[in-house]
Amino acid sequence: MTDTTTKLEHLLRDPSLLETRAFVAGEWISADDGALFDVRNPARGDVIAQVADVGRGEAARAIAAAEKARHPWAARTGKDRAGVLRKWFDLMMENQEDLALILTAEMGKPLSEARGEIAYGASFVEWFGEEAKRVYGETIPGHQPDKRITVLRQPIGVAASITPWNFPNAMIARKVAPALAVGCGFVARPATETPLSALAMAVLAERAGVPKGLLSVIPSSRASDIGKEFCENPVVRKLTFTGSTEVGRILLRQAADQVMKCSMELGGNAPFIVFDDADLDRAVEGAMTSKFRNNGQTCVCANRIYVQAGVYDAFAAKLAAAVSKLKVGDGMDDGVSTGPLINESAVEKIEDHIRDVLDNGGSITTGGKRHELGGTFFQPTVATGVTQSMKVAKEETFGPLAPLFRFDTEEDAIALANDTIFGLACYFYARDMGRITRVQEALEYGIVGVNTGIISTELAPFGGVKQSGLGREGSRHGIDDFLEMKYICLSI
Numbered sequence: 001m002t003d004t005t006t007k008l009e010h011l012l013r014d015p016s017l018l019e020t021r022a023f024v025a026g027e028w029i030s031a032d033d034g035a036l037f038d039v040r041n042p043a044r045g046d047v048i049a050q051v052a053d054v055g056r057g058e059a060a061r062a063i064a065a066a067e068k069a070r071h072p073w074a075a076r077t078g079k080d081r082a083g084v085l086r087k088w089f090d091l092m093m094e095n096q097e098d099l100a101l102i103l104t105a106e107m108g109k110p111l112s113e114a115r116g117e118i119a120y121g122a123s124f125v126e127w128f129g130e131e132a133k134r135v136y137g138e139t140i141p142g143h144q145p146d147k148r149i150t151v152l153r154q155p156i157g158v159a160a161s162i163t164p165w166n167f168p169n170a171m172i173a174r175k176v177a178p179a180l181a182v183g184c185g186f187v188a189r190p191a192t193e194t195p196l197s198a199l200a201m202a203v204l205a206e207r208a209g210v211p212k213g214l215l216s217v218i219p220s221s222r223a224s225d226i227g228k229e230f231c232e233n234p235v236v237r238k239l240t241f242t243g244s245t246e247v248g249r250i251l252l253r254q255a256a257d258q259v260m261k262c263s264m265e266l267g268g269n270a271p272f273i274v275f276d277d278a279d280l281d282r283a284v285e286g287a288m289t290s291k292f293r294n295n296g297q298t299c300v301c302a303n304r305i306y307v308q309a310g311v312y313d314a315f316a317a318k319l320a321a322a323v324s325k326l327k328v329g330d331g332m333d334d335g336v337s338t339g340p341l342i343n344e345s346a347v348e349k350i351e352d353h354i355r356d357v358l359d360n361g362g363s364i365t366t367g368g369k370r371h372e373l374g375g376t377f378f379q380p381t382v383a384t385g386v387t388q389s390m391k392v393a394k395e396e397t398f399g400p401l402a403p404l405f406r407f408d409t410e411e412d413a414i415a416l417a418n419d420t421i422f423g424l425a426c427y428f429y430a431r432d433m434g435r436i437t438r439v440q441e442a443l444e445y446g447i448v449g450v451n452t453g454i455i456s457t458e459l460a461p462f463g464g465v466k467q468s469g470l471g472r473e474g475s476r477h478g479i480d481d482f483l484e485m486k487y488i489c490l491s492i
């Protein structure tokens, strides 16, 4: 163990949650070839763990084990599966602090946000544990006197997930929970930067009574290899991915050969619209939440802030004042609201967007540069005079840049907001009910926040339209993608 891993281990009430082996077919193993990869703390840059770097062979064994274990698991009652998921939920919440410390250490978000993510991830386990008892079929009046029609909903089979680094607990929980609830087997491949949260979840799943082999977590630095195994292995019947649209396209192409059922939670470019009848203080509060949560590293972060001309200057001043109060630092430290970006390429991307704003006539009113803390810390930034021709209007910044666009009419705002290939989340602030009704119906997005900047809950269907994805996660809808519908026609 490296020195800083020892430090992390000393912070934990239960150090056994800091697992660095792969969880394959019910066993904790090293990689077949003994390979390891480093996990670094993005706030300090130091190595906090070296994790088993598994490849396609181990992934294939995990898939085979999931196929074998899923049949007796699906044969158990929904209520029985619900009991195991409830135990898993209870263990996640009992170990919330340790899970949050591990998450902050490998991803960088402030501890307060990490605690929130653990509760958010656990809420999916709780929710789908309850839904396990409600996988209803239906009977349909026959089309002929001797016919009886029944519809069954059965588990699709082995599901595989590929998830990003920005929510290393919740993005897996949002997928594995419905899969296990209905009786599927599951193989999870976490992001290279953040495998420890997923491995800690597996430790608790084993303790909760998830049967041997049903769930595997396969850390690997070879994302493309594992993705090919998931897409080419005929035993896998479902691929569920969260990440960029670019990678989503690659996986969809690969999965097409197997005609595999895919769920895709992809990139976004969320507009945040402030109309002149908005409550400006609430709008600023919502913009701060939506834009700067996870240091701007969420797919539903406001990426473009459109402000109606009559309130533009007042909103810009209020927002700049709020942004200047953010405290940048190590997420482990008390009072820190804004941690580091995940890596150097993330810093280069926000620098590119800021440079583009300045080169094309925009201005920076707050921030705009790397933070004096060094590393991947960056100053929370507000830009004004931003226009639709700039990069930030087309590309996802995935960092702490709040670009302000000015608009005149409601029609202009809707046209500007919809001018993107993405369609995940959008937000607007207004008080006139006629305007609220017109705008919420006209915006082409899967998620609309009206007078709120935070929309995340396990109770609602999360997902995008256009090139932001396929399918929905969470809510009663989130279970459908792990089920197959079977029509039975009985002649009596």
Ligand SMILES: NC(=O)C1=CN([C@@H]2O[C@H](COP(=O)(O)OP(=O)(O)OC[C@H]3O[C@@H](n4cnc5c(N)ncnc54)[C@H](OP(=O)(O)O)[C@@H]3O)[C@@H](O)[C@H]2O)C=CC1
Residues within 6 Å of the ligand: 162, 163, 164, 165, 166, 189, 190, 191, 192, 193, 221, 222, 223, 224, 225, 226, 227, 228, 242, 243, 244, 245, 247, 248, 250, 265, 266, 267, 268, 298, 299, 396, 398, 424, 468, 469
């Ligand atoms: N809609 C949503 O809910 C979300 C969308 N996103 C989007 O994802 C992006 C940021 O996350 P980021 O992690 O950089 O996204 P990426 O798409 O680069 O990576 C996501 C995951 O896919 C893996 N991956 C990358 N290439 C391949 C491949 N060829 N085959 C199989 N797996 C692959 C990555 O592995 P590796 O570890 O090697 O990078 C990672 O685990 C942003 O665009 C953001 O908007 C992020 C979170 C949620």
Ligand SMILES: O=C(O)[C@H](O)CS(=O)(=O)O
Residues within 6 Å of the ligand: 166, 167, 171, 242, 297, 298, 299, 300, 455, 456, 462
């Ligand atoms: O990955 C993400 O960005 C999450 O899906 C955002 S949320 O679910 O936490 O809102």
